[in-house]
Amino acid sequence: MVLETQFPSVGEWFPSAALAWVIRIGIFCLIALALGFLITGVRMGPKRSLSIVWNAIKNAFADLAHLSFKRIFAVALLSFKEAIRRKILIGFVVFIIVLLFAGMFLDTRSQDPARLYINFIFWVNNALILLLALFISSFSIPNDFKYKTIYTLATKPVRAGEIILGRILGFTLMCTAMLLVMGILSYGFVIRSVAHTHNLTSDDLRFVATTQEGAQALEGKTSTVKEHYHSVYLPPEFLKDPSDKTVMTEPTNGHTHQITLVGQGKDRQYKLSGVKNMFTARVPIYGRLRFRDTTNFDVTKGINVGDEWEYRSFIQGNSPAALIWRFNNIKESSFPNGLPVEMTLGVFRTHKGNIERGIMGGLAVRNPETGLMVETHLFESVEFNTKRLLVPIKIKPASRPQVIASKTKLPNGNVIYDIPENKLNQAYAQKAEFDLFKDLVSSDGSVEIWVRCLDPMQYFGAAEPDLYIRAYDAPFALNFVKGFACIWLEMFLIIVYGVTLSSLLSAPIAILGTMFIMITGVFHQYVLKLANGLTEGGGVLESMYRLLRQDNMITELPDNVLGDVISMSDQAINYVIGFVGCLSPDLSLFASSEYVASGFDIPWNLMTIDALTTLAFLIPLCIVGYLCMKLREIAA
Amino acid sequence: MNKNASFRRKIIYVIILAVLLYPMFLLSQPASPGKDGQAGSPGGKLAQLRTQYGLDESELGDVDIIATSFRLFGLTPIADTILWNAANNYKMKKDWISLSATLKQLARLMPHYESVWRFQGWNLAYNVSTEFDDYRQRYHWVIEGLKFLENGVKMNKKSIRLTWDVAWHTSQKIGKSDERVQFRRLYKADDDLHGSRPVELRDCWLVGKEWYHKAEGIVESGVPLGKISEVLFYSNAPMNQMNYSDNLEKDGRFDEKVEREWKKAQDEWTAFGNREISTSRGLIIRLNDQEFFANQEEQLTKELEEIQPGLREELTQQKRLKLTPEQAAAYDKDWVDRNAEEINLANEAEEILRISNTELAERMAADRIEHGKDVAAKLDNAKEQSVWTDRYRDIVNFKYWRHRGAFEQLKDVIEARRLLYEGKKAFQQGDLTVSKRDYDQAFALIKKSKDLPQFAGLDDEDAFQLDFKAVMETYQKILEQRNETLGDDFILHDLWEKAGTL
Amino acid sequence: METEVIIETRNLTKTYRDFWGRQKVRALSALDLKIYRGEIFGLLGPNGSGKTTTTKLLLGLLFPSSGEALVFNNPADDVAKNERIGYLPEESYLYKFLNAEETLDFYGRLFRLPTNIRRQRVRDLIEMVGLGWAKRRQLKEYSKGMTRRIGLAQALINDPELIIMDEPTTGLDPIGCREMKDLILELKRQGKTILMCSHLLADVQDVCDRIGILYQGELKEMGRVSDLLQVRDVTDIQTTKLPPEAEAEIRKVVERFGGQVKSYGAPSASLEELFLKVVEEGKTHPGKRYQANDQADAPNSLDANQKKEG
Structure with a gap:
């Protein structure tokens, strides 16, 4: 399997990541405060907004102390029902339809069908569940404001934080249930689609000599199913004593079949099992x-x-x-x-x-x-x-x-x-x-x-x-579940982002915002490269300058005021880009489908990093969401 | 009362709809392939028009729902860009499985975009296949490329280029590659690819020829060749026959079949020579006719001069007077002695002194002018035909192959080839005596055959000399091993000299 | 009397600004208000006078531009006060995808009521507002009256000390209106404090103890209803039905004291009472229809006994 970037172990990763996290919390708090001033300042004037924001911060700690799990659970239950009754199960139907038409996408003649199918399944599940999570989470709070159900809610003793957390919890439960069902169906789909067996008759086999005296083996090939066949070699020991359970066909297209002999002499029949050795989860030692x-x-x-x-x-x-x-x-x-x-x-x-x-x-x-x-x-x-x-x-x-x-x-x-x-x-x-x-x-x-x-x-x-040492094989089903767990973590992040952004912005803007975050997350490495000025061809303005003049990447910037202005502006822009880059997680760490598809165990290492990353984003985002909710004039 | 009226109206509408459905069904019924020996239906009028103009997939099985919906939503360019980038990325990372899958998706998206099929088919057969170390893998990917192209042909039945591509790649990539021995062996054994084709016909050259004929068939049906060179296009099929015959001998067959196949090759080449080819000048030529026109040119030149003998010299003298002294001096000088300026002057002089045939005719006496012009016209025509036919012959090396076809048919030549084959085998097994004897006998037979009057000039053909040189390589190794050298009494000495100048 | 001040506003002002910070509308100007425990306070005023703004400020749904709003002696935006209050808005701001039971259950959970108490309350409240027959239907299928009733139920789920109602009787039919007023009086009897905004003067008059009148954001009048509405220069006497001869006598008595009889005769019952009587009879005797006849006395005339019961 190709691993272009080796991720570090948790021990190596943690210190720098923790530092980044503290910085990130700082940034998020700054953002929250800035937003707070913006929101209230516009409506109330600068002096009032100061006291309002200060009040909100003071109250925040009191609210934290009064956080009640019962209320969070109540809001979660509400969100769950909301999600179901808004008929988001249509997404589910889309999933089924896609599965049925999967044959259109998939190349049945491929030499490695397991890999193709698994990649496809993960891609479909990922896309669907993320879209679902995005839409569910982004509409909920804005709808509360639009239909003014927030009035009734705000006059109950439920804290803003509980609303946010409750919604996150409710949507997560809903999407988890869906992901579970989709996962089970996907697993079944993959196993079923690939399942097949071949026929082997005496006519397909002929005797060949072996190095042993007088012993003859049988050699031949199976019938062609799914555009491939297997070569077969039955050693003489097996022909004498067919109780050996380890005799297989030659591997083709990444799998083999087990051969069993039934009957004697003219009635001898050869039965082939279903697909074997196709789905593995190797645990490598690198x-x-x-x-x-x-x-x-x-x-x-x-x-x-x-x-x-x-x-x-x-x-x-x-x-x-x-x-x-x-x-x-x-x-x-x-x-x-x-x-x-x-x-x-x-x-x-x-x-x-x-x-x-x-x-x-x-x-x-x-x-x-x-x-x-x-x-x-x-x-x-x-x-x-x-x-x-x-x-x-x-x-x-x-x-x-x-x-x-x-x-x-x-x-x-x-x-x-x-x-x-x-x-x-x-x-x-x-x-x-x-x-x-x-x-x-x-x-x-x-x-x-x-x-x-x-x-x-x-x-x-x-x-x-x-080159690696194959320590042992983990069960494939477990690996599949781990892969889906990575999808789950991404989904959870989307829900958190969606709920947070929608606490301040209208639904479509929140959706766009979350999608922007996701895209920045997927291209995180590139964004960081850009922010540090390490990309070829320079920063934003420099590239634009070159594009307009149709120069190539190596031409120098002019040595005049324009060139200086461009360089300095680019540096400033890079700061902003770096800042924006902090807002999103590195989603390339969550892309685990290649592991499952290539038959490698997803390292627990990676999963820990993923889980910690998700947790690291949960806390600052909730803080931002809380402050936004608190500082909004609900009845305005 | 109102309710009744509205209800009645609704029923009338439904009936009208149902009645309209029938003509719609006639129009838009898709074509379906035949099943179990029954002929398939050609479909409704629209489907028939589609097939006639080669516009779209009409058969039910060919309609691609996903691709069609992509097209409906205008997403084709986006999907196309993403897929193409992904394909390049996979090729860079050598992820062949994903590359193959992506290419198939790409082709599905734009099935009528010829360049996609051509490029990717070529990509698979020529670039991806070479990345593999194992020749069996290489063969697999060459075949993948061919199958890909064949799919393209299915989708674009009127595309000459795609059909031609299949023919070309089948012939060249399997027949002329470095691994051709192994490839041809695998090709012969490839049951999946050939299906019911008998083993005898499983030769890449023959299959290629089949496809070339298919391409020619498309041209017959009225599709214009466009920018494709006509002479090259029609030369492919007979060339494949030549290569096939040649390959038979390389595989070690020297029986009557070989003679038959060479004869067939010669016949096909002659037929090709008789074909009317249009040139870039608009002139129609036939490759076989060059000798005829050359002869005619000679005769007509004599005839023209005899109409009014001496007229040409007269006119030349008159024109000389128009030359400046420098031009005249330069012109009279021997061309090896001219310097740069003098060459220019001499060229100018030549221009001035040139007398075309028409001009000559026009300056004749009044009673002979008609005759003269007539002959001059015929002469010019013959010259043009001769010149152009000669040029076009060079493009396909016509004379050489005409000779070759006849040459290789000779029993002596076949025997010579057999002796060369056996001789080489003997040499590889270390039997120097037998091999030298075989080679010498072969050379004698070759000399006898090539000295026959109808093969005069065969010696001078570069291709023939190259062929001979290859044979001589092994012969020289044999001599070396025996501590002998090539003497002046070598039976094919003159040919060897000519080949040496290559 | 030293009664506890439940709601107090000091110089409460609210100005709506537009996006650029300029003043747009001054919704409330320097409101000073005190509401005591156990009373029903009516906030009157035409549309746009600031009634709803006041309630929103008191509930913490808006931030005051200046001044203070205090509930239970704490700032209005203190979330803890919500444990003791209930809010019945004019429109039903309830989740349309829930049914009645789930709605009450949800809000009950927000108060962290123990499960059995919560369940009991939900049942009782649904009974009380008469929605037992529709408790499993989603709220989006409810009529206006039904939504008002379920709104009332959720306002009372936590047995609040203070209930704020915005236009409680607006848009209800006479029966519903009567029931609402009876409920309000019952709540007062239980010792709760109620603040209600309305522009339906008759309803306010029927239930409120004290009123305040707002106009263009300013408090124009405030005081006890009885005090404000008392017509000072007229004495009202009601007697059982007297024979016609008594009239002359009574007039004389009144004139002896220096007054003058302004009107003498059978008083009019209110249309509301007639309406309720007809509906009641419709329930008990279905099928009975109106019949035009020559009798001067309409068969459905009311007498004093019935009037008292109505």
């Missing part, structure tokens, strides 16, 4: 990647072979160059059968070579403490496909083992070794067989995996997430 160049030095990046996308870097074949992943905390108890390694390497050929086979590579394991390196596998590369290798506990080396150190060149010219030369003991390499954990994993649980390319003039390429 390492840190570094490269070794042809001069035996460690570098951070490999060679660029001319790809526009710089995700992967490459190493030369038939040279000391290597891709090195370092893993920490590898415990013997977690891997009793060895290390299951999965890798998806990029391949670049400078000449066609033998096109009948892939490029040869070698995988070795190294102990970062002793420097012992043992080559465990020689493999043939398959580009764009994941290769699975198991590093066994008892290793017979594929080539002569070595004991080496990694060296890095510093900018000042010094060379540092990870193991000092005098500590390298060649005796370690003098064994016929090695034990994975005793010899190759260091005492603190670190191990390195080295991958080299063996064919001359060919290249292997990788990015850090391209």
Whole structure:
């Protein structure tokens, strides 16, 4: 799976995020106050507005003390009923219709239907539930004002904060219920759409010889269903004793089927199960990647072979160059059968070579403490496909083992070794067989995996997430639920924003405002880049200047007053953009459908960050909403 | 009373509506394909008009609801931009599955926009396929591109370009790529693609030829070729036949079928030569007729001179008087000795001294003028035809292929090819004696054949020389291994010399 | 008497400004008002005189431009006071998608009433306002009278000490009007304080203890009804039906004291009473129709007994 930005662990993320949060609260409070002055000042004149705002702040703490869950729940119940009775279930109907017509969108001949279907489902659910949440939450409070039901409400002892929180709670419950139902239907849809089986008859099979004396295997292929078929190989042991439950067809389009034999002789029938191994949720352990160049030095990046996308870097074949992943905390108890390694390497050929086979590579394991390196596998590369290798506990080396150190060149010219030369003991390499954990994993649980390319003039390429240790498989259904939980968090944010914005603005403006926030959230990284002046082509005015003059991005600004004015204004504008950027969360962290679709477990790490982010926005927004409600003249 | 009246009115309206429905049904019934041997219905009048003008999907199965609703709401440009950007993004990130899906969505959105089909079909077959290391994967993506284009053809039945693209890519990408041996093997075994097509006909050249004929059929039906070059267009199908025959031999077949196929190639090439081709000048030529017009030109030139002999020299003398001394001096100088200025002057002189045939005719005596003009006109025509036909021949290398078709038919040549094939195989297996013997025998047969009178000039053809050079590469390796060199007594020495100048 | 001041306004002013801060309308000018516990206070005035503005200021729905509004001796925008008040607006500002039961239940929850008390109150109030037959219907299907009644019910859900009513009888039919007035009197009897705004003078006269009259935002008159309306120079005597001979005698007695009999005869009952009687009879004797006859005395004439009951 492609992970372009590796997100940090919660521990690393928290301090800077907490700081950002405090700043954000400050900003939001400022905004709230400014709005407060604006609202009251216009109506009441500046002096009065001061006392009103001061009163409101004083009362805020009293109100906080009197916050009652019963009242919040009452408002929530009201909102729930409001949502239902406003017939938002029409959104639900739209969802069903979309599912029925899903066939139009989906490419049934795809080689990876699971991924396509899951991506599609997540996209549909996300879009629908966000739209739903947006509309429900943005109309409620403005309608209260429009139909003056707020008068009755305001004359009851319900606090402004309770109205806001109650509404948020009510809509969240409503949308959660809908999301739950949609989720269950989606899950069913995905499993059903992909479900199929094939036929296998004796006519499809023929006997082939095997390496064993006199034993014959059956080989052939299944019927074609959904525009694909599977090759089948039934080993002789299975033909004699068909109780083996692990015999499968060859994988095609990302799945296999289990084969069972029924009957004997002429009545023998072959039954295939439904789809297996299609829906997985791998839990990978990632390492840190570094490269070794042809001069035996460690570098951070490999060679660029001319790809526009710089995700992967490459190493030369038939040279000391290597891709090195370092893993920490590898415990013997977690891997009793060895290390299951999965890798998806990029391949670049400078000449066609033998096109009948892939490029040869070698995988070795190294102990970062002793420097012992043992080559465990020689493999043939398959580009764009994941290769699975198991590093066994008892290793017979594929080539002569070595004991080496990694060296890095510093900018000042010094060379540092990870193991000092005098500590390298060649005796370690003098064994016929090695034990994975005793010899190759260091005492603190670190191990390195080295991958080299063996064919001359060919290249292997990788990015850090391209090789990982498959720790175990989480249940797919749970992963699916986690994916939906991320959607839920986004939905919750929309509801909070919608309710907050609608406490001051009219419904259509609140909707637009929330949509603006969402868009800024999705492009958050870009907005931050823009605010820090790191985008190519400069800021707003600079780009506009260049566009109008049809210059390209590299032309300098003129060295006169105009140029200065543009630069300075751009700096000011960048501040404003940064300010606006603070208002929205980084929604790219919530996009988890690719994990589920590619069969990777969504890390709990990511989910924690998402949940904390949502919580971090909830509090300031409620404060803003509260102040807006309080400072509005309800009967005006 | 009122209620009754209004009720009655409503009933009348409903009846009128029902009556109107019938003609509407006739008009707008969609076409449906035939089922179980029954002929399909061509649909109502509107549907028939649509098919006639190739405007829209008329068959029920082809109507795309999502795309149509997009078009209704005017969202096509937005969706199109988003999808195209997404496609480029996926290509950059090498996410082939998503790319393929997105391209299909794009095509669905704008099924009549020819360039989309052409570009993306080409993109898949040529760019995406090369990203893969494994040749089987490459083949898969080439076929994806072809299937994509075929869908485009289905949607745009009157598009010459799309049909031609399918033909071209099928022929070139499978037949001429580096992996052609593997591709052709996979192509032959591809049951999904060919369906019921018999194995014998599963050759990329033959399938390509089928598609070329389809494209020609569209032109027959009245669709103009537009900017497509006519001579190239009609040369494709017979060329495919040539390549097919050639490939048969490369695959190791040297039986009567090969002879038959070469004959077929020659026949088709001749038929192509007889076709009327329009030129950019508006002139209609036939590629086969160049010799005829060249002959005619020769005869007519003689005839013209004989009408009034000496007239030309007379006129030339008169015109010389109009030259300035510098021009005359420059003109008289040998062209190798002229400097830049003199070249210009000489050119000017030539211009002044030029006497066209018509001019010559007009200066004849009164009683011969008619005859002269007649001959002059015919002569000019013949010259023009000759010149232009020659030019157009060069575009498709007409003479070479005409020779080749006849040449390869000869039993000796087929035998020579077989010997070369066996010889190469023997060399690869290390049997130098056998291979050299085979090569030598082959060369003897080639010499015998090419020296036949009808193949005069074949030697001079660049393509023939190139072909020979390729053969010589292996022969030279054989000699090297045997520590021999190529002597002056080499049987094809003259051909080797010519090839060496390439 | 030292009765507690429930509502007090001091110099209360409200000016509506337009968007640019300029003054648009001076809705209320320097209002000084005191309302005591247990009384029914009527705020009168023509449309646009500031009655509704006053109630909104007292409820905290508007901020005063200057001056103060105090309820239970606390500023009007103090939310805590809402526990003890009820508000019956002129239009029903209730959620149309709820039914009667749910509406009362919702507002009851806002007062944090214990569940059993809340449920009991909901039942009682629905009974009291006579909406038992429509309690499951959504409010959007209610007629005006029904919405007024449910509005009343929600105003009383918390058994408030102070009830503010805006035009309580406006738009009701005579029966509803009568019932509303009876209810108001009953509430007073329970010791509650009521502030009502109205421009229906007759209704105000019937129930209010004290009134204030607003005109163009200024308080023009205030005082006890009886005091204000008392006609000082006339004495009113009502007797049981006397024989015709008594008239001359009585006139003489009055003239002996220096007065003059201004009118003598059977008093008119109010149209309201006739109306109620007809409706009542319609309920008990359905099918009975009006019949024109020559009798001078209409069969439905009222006598004093009936008048008292009505």
